[in-house]
Amino acid sequence: MPEQPFVLPEFYMPYPARLNPHLERARTHSKAWARGMDMIDVPQHGTVIWTEHDLDSHDYALLCAYTHPDAGADELDVITDWYVWVFYFDDHFLELYKRTGDIDSARTYLDRIDLFMPAEGEITATPENPVERGLADLWNRTVPHRTAAWRRRFVDSTKALLEESLWELANINEGRLANPIEYVEMRRKVGGAPWSANLVEHSVHAEVPDAIAATRPLEVxxxxxxxxxxxxxxxxxxxxxxxxxGELSNGVLVFEKFLDLPTQEAAEAVNDLITSRLHQFEHTALTEVPALFDEHGVDPAARAATFAYVKGLQDWQSGGHEWHLRSSRYMNEGALDDRPPAARILSSVLATAPQRLRAYGHPPFGEVRVARPSVEPPFPVRLNRHLDACRRRNVDWARAMGLLDGAVWDERKLRAADLPLCAAGIHPDAPAERLDVTSDWLTWSTYADDYFQEVFGATRDLAAAKAWLERLKLFMGDAPTPLNPVETALADLWPRTDDRDAVRRAVESMTGSWLWRLANLAQNRVPDPIDHIEMRRRTFGADLSMALTAPDARPALKHLAADYGGLLNDLYSYRKEIRFEGELNNSVLVVRNFLGCPEERAFAVVADLADARLAEFRHTGDATLRDWLAGVAHWHEHAGRYTGTELGHHPRFSGPTGIGTSSLRISSLLPAGR
Structure with missing residues (x-):
């Protein structure tokens, strides 16, 4: 056995692993089942995928007994067969297609697998290989017992698990290594954990209510x-x-190359990210899920089912870790720990406590030493010919809506933001009237963000903030009488807007994300890196500007562009947010906190991430959002909003900035008598 390339780090694992008492039955059953499906010692295109020794040494029954400790005997048999099937598929695909690079045959192979997992109705196709044979058998033993909503989710996660194998194969053929954001997104699909989460629901007989299955807390x-x-x-x-x-889809390798780290340090960084994600899991389960129940009026039985599901996911984490320590499939020499479970848990919690505490220990309003960046647009900039007239009309509109009352903005602040310049870049071919609408929406969203920060950023009053945001939704319909400039401007914009369904979704997503940002501020919590990136797409408002200018762009392409725009914004706004606003939700700060690195290093990592997402966009060959990317970059470079002369300017308070000064302005922003 070759020497291990690194020493396994100490993992955060606060839940004890428990073993299902039906393990031996599952072992016997799964071997007989695999043999009956021709998975053992039966050549496939001349290659034996598994011998009996391979199956025994991998011990998937042990995996399932650890990850589903409370499943009954029959359920454990079914679950074990599913895992035997999915690991066989992985090795089958490796031998027949990854090693040969035959992507066309791989597509044909995956297209046939779809025939054996219908969301409704019977399987009509005839299986031609062990993968198809096993899937047909398992589908008929599992799917009839579940609701239509669960079946839809399970079909989606199974298809993603299989189809994203093509992404891995394409990367191998091109010798292409994913960037960290792309890797995490794609690994979720090809890695199969969402599929495993569906099977957790099956094993504990506790389905997540369909009404909340797609909400942020459950997605997180x-x-x-x-x-x-x-x-x-x-x-x-x-x-x-x-x-x-020769695999390229491995997080340690991605960190090693992207961050230019030795293998051991890359492994430690990956382990820190695991810890951060588990901390985020706990934070969401404890702080967001109970509030979600109340918001949606979830009944006691459904609450119990959801918490059983959450517990099932925790069992999977601890059980999966224990199996990795024992299976011959993996690098685990010397990793087994013979200490009692309580001692292992205590050691795990203590070892990772500094990382948890660091997330809550950032002092706001600190000095910033890095300079404002200067970034060239990634594509040629085409500015709308109506820009000058749009600027004049935008000032008149903002004044008429009350946005220039001096409480949050004055005319100087509006002109420095120069949102018509952004609109002209991302919507270069729009007629004058449509350009005005885009420009006014960008002005409204930027002003509303600043207003929200001024009013609620100082008080940290989440309940009042949520009530204020709920009221905003009324102005995308039959609006009541506006009480502030944000409501007045929204009421004016709505009748002038096309594709209102898409715009409504974008506005609600963006404004709802401000509550997430405010909650982090209230807890003085620097967010988890992945949670930050995914929420940054919403807080930046990319969906809104794309709904106005490129509504038909593919969702995956929108993610790439939104990440580039959000990361670029964090670079340009870093001084403004950290020094002048006491903000915690900025990518540079998030990277500083996660890596424990100097400010300059974090700045460079975020810039590299933006460049990597841009390179990934170029790799698609899709030109749909080129104007959007060019316009956003051009605006950041040429607008005055992030320049030194504007950072200290406030319409009504031009004195010192820092802790406590925002509260001096709050009374002027609230409706009279409140």
């Missing part, structure tokens, strides 16, 4: 679970995947 729980499972697997499988198979 699933994503944190998935990221932790996948990154843990990357640590244990690095030797086999990277050194033996």
């Amino acid at each position: 729980l699933r994503d944190c679970f998935a990221d932790s499972v996948h990154l843990r697997n990357d640590l244990f499988s690095y030797q086999r995947e990277v050194q033996d198979e």
